[in-house]
Structures are given as structure tokens and as C-alpha cells.
Amino acid sequence: MQDDELTRTEFREYFTELYEASPDARIEEKRVLPSHDGTAVKWTFHGIHEGGLRRRQHVVKISGTDERLPSR
Numbered sequence: 531m532q533d534d535e536l537t538r539t540e541f542r543e544y545f546t547e548l549y550e551a552s553p554d555a556r557i558e559e560k561r562v563l564p565s566h567d568g569t570a571v572k573w574t575f576h577g578i579h580e581g582g583l584r585r586r587q588h589v590v591k592i593s594g595t596d597e598r599l600p601s602r
Contacts, residue, residue: 552577552590560593569598 536544549555555577563570575592 552579554578565597571596571598 555575558574558576559571560574561572563572572595573593575590575594577590579588579590
């Protein structure tokens with residue numbers, strides 16, 4: 531995903547594609563911390579990516595950190 535804000539439609543499309551590629555996907559929150567004007571969340575995505583090279587399935591594990599801002 532990009533650093534730019536996504537529209538509701540773009541957000542929905544992104545996660546629809548993600549879960550079609552990895553139907554068993556789960557996102558696990560590892561740590562939640564207060565930040566300067568919201569909350570920082572460290573997360574890990576787990577799933578099996580269906581497809582890929584030579585049509586093999588691949589186990590995927592991706593970690594990241596996002597900032598959640600309060601609703602305005």
C-alpha cells in the first residue's frame with residue numbers, strides 16, 4: 531500500500547484482492563502504543579499465497595507498523 535490516503539473503494543479493493551490471494555489470511559496485532567496524536571500499531575500478516583511461480587503455494591509472513599489517527 532502507498533503512504534497516500536486511500537478512498538473507501540480503493541481500501542475495499544485492496545483487501546478484496548489480498549484475501550482472494552490468501553483466503554486463510556489473518557492479521558495479528560503485536561503491540562499497540564500511544565503516539566503523538568493517535569496510536570501506533572505493530573502487526574504481522576500470516577497466510578498462504580495461492581499461486582506464484584510454478585503454481586506453488588507460498589507461506590507469507592509480513593510485519594509492519596501503522597499509525598491510527600483519531601476520528602475527526
